[in-house]
Amino acid sequence: MTLPVALSGTDVIGQAKTGTGKTLGFGLPLLERVTVPADVEAGRATPGQLTDAPQALVVVPTRELCTQVTNDLLTAGKVRNVRVLAIYGGRAYEPQVEALKKGVDVIVGTPGRLLDLAGQRKLDLSKIKALVLDEADEMLDLGFLPDVEKIINMLPVKRQTMLFSATMPGAVIGLARRYMSQPTHISATSPDDAGATVANTKQYVYRAHSMDKPEMVSRILQANGRGLAMIFCRTKRTAADIAEQLERRGFASGAVHGDLGQGAREQALRAFRNGKVDVLVCTDVAARGIDVEGVTHVINYQSPEDEKTFLHRVGRTGRAGKKGIAVTLVDWDDIPRWQLINKALGLEFNDPVETYSTSPHLYADMDIPEGTKGVLPRAERTRAGLDAEEVEDLGETGGRGSRGRRSDRPERGDRSERSEERPARTRTPRQRRRTRGGAPLGADEAAVTAGTVAPAADAPAADAPAVDGPAEPRTPRRRRTRTRAGAAPVEAAATATAVPVEEAAEPVAETKPRRRTRKAAEPTVEAVAEAAEPAAETKPRRRTRKAAEPVAEATEAVAEPVAEAKPRRRTRKAAEPTVEATAEAAAPVAEAAEPAAETKPRRRTRKAAEPAVEATEAVAEPVAETKPRRRTRKAAEPVAEAAEPVAEAKPRRRRATKSVAAAQPES
Template identity: 55%
Template sequence: MSEKQPQASTTPTFAELGVAAEIVDALASRGITHTFAIQELTLPIALSGHDLIGQARTGMGKTLGFGVPLLDRVFDDADIEELDGTPRALVVVPTRELAVQVGEDLTQAARHLPITVATIYGGRPYEAQKELLKSGVDVVVGTPGRLLDLHSQKALHLDHVAILVLDEADEMLDLGFLPDIEKLLEALHGNPHQTMLFSATMPGPIVTLARTFLTKPVHIRAEGAEESFTHEQIKKVTFQAHKMDKGAVLAKALQAEGRGKTIIFTRTKRTAAEVSHDLAQRGFTVGAVHGDLDQKARECSLQAFRDGEVDILVATDVAARGIDIDDVTHVFNYQVPDDPMTFIHRIGRTGRAGHSGTAVTLVGYDELPKWQIINDEFDLGLPTPPQWFSTSPELAEALAIPEDVSETVGPATKVIGAPRSRSQRDGGRGSARDCARRSGSRTRTRTTRSRSSRSRRR
């Protein structure tokens, strides 16, 4: 499970907040007993069935903030119809990768409950997902497009959904996703339901829009309004870099002392492919996640990164939202993102759950206006970052790079997840075929316990 134990145990335990014993036991088996601040604040409200907007910094426990009360209520709440194989809860997320992550977290939390969790997203065959839904599911996690497709084909029935969650709600209610969200709301046919919105960032216009379809929602922020989005546990290093020197800068920076798992964000999928290939040629172990890869290859790359088979993941912003890998020590913005909120979600991949981390932003000379917008939005105090090169002593000092490091670290490797040329078909760990072997089905977990065991509160 991606959620980790808070560093301090001053917050109440899940058991003390009245969470079902089966869920408490499942969390405890993962070393999770005490709540994060967002969980402490939202659980009493969510368990009572009220609508809410939950806001907390990235990596501070939002998934269990909605996941625990959702499972608890679906399992044993008199206001929710008895389970009959049609969904009682729907969690909508913006990306396939986040769907997989949230689905796994809910499945692990529900391991002692007779509840079926299904994860539905694009890039997978329709028929398998239709069969899964036909066999009966209680909680569905999915992306809007595939959910609507299956609903239009009458494979996904939403008439009895009693709990609706929008994860990364600020993105879900932006113009790109809003029409799909409106269609999903229509698909509930006015059925009374609890709605929960969770995100790290909730701009005012998004909150105003959200209130149009929530009923007397409580807006909860786990931090005070004065606290910075870019929290102090993340060391931020920002400088201007010439695009012809960025590869060398990156190669040296990746040899910094204490550098562990690292995510490198690019703005375009073409750049992601180029950067991952360049690093592999320099001898680094690299995985890639971007839009030119099929879903199996993307899942393979992420799993290789989680498992430590590769320690560098090059990704477009598909991975900036909700990919919960707790031991990421460094994040690099190889290209400045197009908007400030994306910057926050990117750097939030490190410094998670109370850990420290380093966020490095390479500002191209032509990207300075984009950086200045980000700087102004979050009052970072660096409107014109210094110009550093791969040979600059300031770079080595800021990132603790040892003296005389080379721009290569060994013989060329293959990028996990990258498509191969025909000449490479007989071998190479970077192939899509290898990824397919590595990828297992994570779409469903059905518990076998009898539903009669309902007297389970501590």
């Protein structure tokens, strides 16, 4: 009924039961529409009509159906030498791209890989003359509909569109008419076959307990006259588990489900077609379109989701006029779902009979020999098994289970194979806190690394400032530090500016920044002065934008001892240099000494503040200056009084203001 309409170029919606030859129903008209060199030789076409771009496209939902349709079209087009290519996921891209470059006449593919190659401009769909959606109700379902619409938009507007499926709901037909032009709807049924399923398929439905189902299946598989059998499960885990159980019971079984790689799936199907495996446990991925000769039994281990899935599962047997047996095991929890399916299909099994593996009616219905147990006798284990079929290297693109069967992989609990293959570790793993050479720093190295510098050689030894205690060992730096060296107190030589060494000396206490230390060194500088004039200074923190640069103005003719402090980085306690007076060498600086705390600007500073220190008449007034830190709201304002130590104001952490507050002492 389909061939005359399809050969005329009219759009067709074909509906027929499973196993009635729908593949050749659309395949033969498709092969006739393409132009090949044989047509040029016969005079039916001109050389200008030849092209290497694909001229026909068949879109299918599953990879297994893709390979099957490709093989059927290759067989039908062998005489005219029609080039047919299967394009589907789970395989390497390169062979498919090379085949497209050489030239293809008909493409059979799944939506995902078709869109990938079309998006990469490896696949040209502008010369397509005919489009076929096999299993159209599945292709126009919510899962495939967006991809199918994208593919249709890439095709020429003027083309022939054909839809074929065993189940064609009215909503799908209405949706399909959007992409078709005056289609002809053909529904093919036999006069003596008014049921939903093929009359040659005998139905049996049993209410079975889930714990007894493996035993029931094992005994059904030992029925007289059983050929190849397919067992359908709802979930991938159940399919894998049943395949393992049957293998332990002695049956040559294989599995096809989504958790397996494409190589393992094709290996199981090839072994099933070749007879090396006689039991194929699969999910609904193999329920549509799979045509294997010699399938006599189909067992629904779990009730299907809906009546369409049930029809496609049962349609794997009783094909092309042959007889078959379909057994459905319904659990107590699945009774409501099964009753809906039974009502939709008009079957007579609304209340399935309760059945167990030892029930007499099970033996009678399935023709199981008396005394059969759940384990296949060793004398009947004649199949080669799944291991006899080699796994083809498809260059799989990844995904779960791409290595094939689980028996080929080491068990999760057995790590011995992996540990033996792993090479021994040749170096110490990198720690989070790095140390010098992989070992903690010693006292000497810590002092050097921390930044302690020896006094200058040209300065007198007596004038050099003394450090109260030994330098603190440097804490191992963290991984994210960006600086190169830490900070520690530095002993600098005393130098005099415009004043003889005999009159006054300038001991300089220099504090270099350390790296992320929580406690800073506290150097003590002994000055050569009559009175103690400590200058308390606030040292800016890291990432400050403004640094203070106090300028010390000289008074009459006195020496200016400068306590110089360099800022540290991210220290929580600032250095507190204390200037202690000594009784010796007090005469030159008895009148007035004006110590100024000079703070050198830090790295990455943008603006410097220059507070001035004003001199008084007879007494030196040390100036306490507050250097702003980043993110401070209030700056410290220490007030320096005459001849008194200056208290140090430490700013809070994480302040927000950028202003500079400098306190100037009053006379």
